Amino acid sequence: MQKYDYLIVGSGLFGCVFAHEATKAGKKCLVIDKRNHVGGNVYCENVDGINVHKYGAHIFHTNDKVIWDYVNQFAEFNNYVNSPVSISKGKLYNLPFNMNTFYQLWGTKTPDEAKKIIKNQIKEHGFENPKNLEEQALSLIGKDVYETLIKEYTEKQWGKKATELPAFIIKRLPVRYTFNNNYFNDKYQGIPIGGYNKIIDGLLKGIETKTNIDFFENKEELSKLASKIVYTGKIDEFYNYKFGNLEYRSLRFENTRLEKENHQGNAVVNYNDGNIPYTRIIEHKHFEFGKQKHTVITKEFPEQWTKEKEAYYPINNDENQNKYQQYKALSVQENNIIFGGRLAEYKYYDMHQIIASALQKAKKELS
Numbered sequence: 613m614q615k616y617d618y619l620i621v622g623s624g625l626f627g628c629v630f631a632h633e634a635t636k637a638g639k640k641c642l643v644i645d646k647r648n649h650v651g652g653n654v655y656c657e658n659v660d661g662i663n664v665h666k667y668g669a670h671i672f673h674t675n676d677k678v679i680w681d682y683v684n685q686f687a688e689f690n691n692y693v694n695s696p697v698s699i700s701k702g703k704l705y706n707l708p709f710n711m712n713t714f715y716q717l718w719g720t721k722t723p724d725e726a727k728k729i730i731k732n733q734i735k736e737h738g739f740e741n742p743k744n745l746e747e748q749a750l751s752l753i754g755k756d757v758y759e760t761l762i763k764e765y766t767e768k769q770w771g772k773k774a775t776e777l778p779a780f781i782i783k784r785l786p787v788r789y790t791f792n793n794n795y796f797n798d799k800y801q802g803i804p805i806g807g808y809n810k811i812i813d814g815l816l817k818g819i820e821t822k823t824n825i826d827f828f829e830n831k832e833e834l835s836k837l838a839s840k841i842v843y844t845g846k847i848d849e850f851y852n853y854k855f856g857n858l859e860y861r862s863l864r865f866e867n868t869r870l871e872k873e874n875h876q877g878n879a880v881v882n883y884n885d886g887n888i889p890y891t892r893i894i895e896h897k898h899f900e901f902g903k904q905k906h907t908v909i910t911k912e913f914p915e916q917w918t919k920e921k922e923a924y925y926p927i928n929n930d931e932n933q934n935k936y937q938q939y940k941a942l943s944v945q946e947n948n949i950i951f952g953g954r955l956a957e958y959k960y961y962d963m964h965q966i967i968a969s970a971l972q973k974a975k976k977e978l979s
């Protein structure tokens with residue numbers, strides 16, 4: 613018997629927003645997740661008062677007032693502003709590339725001085741038709757910024773030489789000729805006070821949820837429970853990999869608790885050098901201006917993805933895009949299944965974008 617209107621596979625932001633909207637519209641939902649917790653990749657683990665971003669550092673930012681108001685229904689946000697720093701060959705630089713970075717690189721104090729150096733370097737080292745990421749970066753920012761802050765970091769991140777990576781990975785390089793270390797340009801930014809779990813709990817209030825349930829281990833029985841399915845898992849898995857695997861880049865997180873108040877003085881410190889295997893260290897308490905006597909740090913190691921590992925970043929080359937299009941063609945023919953979220957759409961989405969996408973799909977479905 614169909615007990616529910618919607619079976620929602622995956623309790624990440626997409627699944628939770630859809631479930632919330634459907635419930636508000638009077639529908640009955642069951643949300644399942646194969647992990648032992650709800651929240652998907654925004655889930656935080658509380659370590660004696662510090663919210664540890666278990667699946668990578670998450671900073672909420674948006675220009676969209678509607679999305680900002682939407683998340684603020686569930687949690688108040690603090691005024692955290694993301695201002696990462698990067699360490700390269702023992703020296704520390706501000707990000708994103710701005711007047712502070714240029715001062716640290718060249719001692720320049722005015723925009724004109726910095727612009728002149730960048731312009732000359734682009735002229736000397738740039739390419740008219742960049743064929744790979746290295747050529748693209750040299751053409752956009754010049755040699756010094758590229759070699760000090762981009763090259764080795766990007767090679768670690770993707771596990772490939774910059775000359776073997778496609779140019780389109782770097783479309784634009786944000787350069788600011790002001791002394792402004794705010795990483796994002798968006799109007800609204802912050803971290804939910806109490807962590808992202810507060811938003812997830814608010815979205816799922818009054819909705820039945822079951823964790824430790826993999827849809828594919830009991831697909832037939834679970835499918836019979838609801839009139840429709842909202843599927844937010846991997847699209848290739850849904851179709852039993854019939855056109856082959858979609859590829860991802862994975863990450864490994866190494867958490868350490870330290871019995872001291874402050875380890876690195878900033879939430880995000882990037883490590884550019886190729887001989888250091890991790891790309892960054894996150895010190896979670898700084899997202900929330902924590903005053904605890906202990907701290908928790910996470911080293912982030914990029915890794916080759918295999919089916920057993922968490923799928924983090926889609927590898928957007930032609931081969932994967934062609935495969936995805938084949939899966940998508942099947943998915944649009946389904947009558948009772950809605951596909952949504954980063955894994956079902958094989959796409960990198962920021963949180964505000966995934967919320968907008970879920971709201972839009974819910975509106976279309978429920979109206």
Ligand code: FAD
Pocket residue numbers: 621622623624625626627644645646647651652653654667668669670671672673825826827828844845846863924925952953954955961962963964966
């Ligand atoms: P997910 O959160 O991945 O949820 C999918 C859920 O489906 C998972 O819980 C999974 O367990 C479940 N599932 C999958 N298959 C099955 C199955 N067969 N049966 C049952 N359950 C299943 N965004 C920002 O805006 N700011 C940031 O700073 C930021 N940082 C990020 C850092 C990293 C390292 C990464 C990878 C992403 C970051 N993002 C950031 C993006 C953000 O994580 C996503 O936008 C958001 O989590 C996507 O939500 P989702 O619901 O699509 O997917």
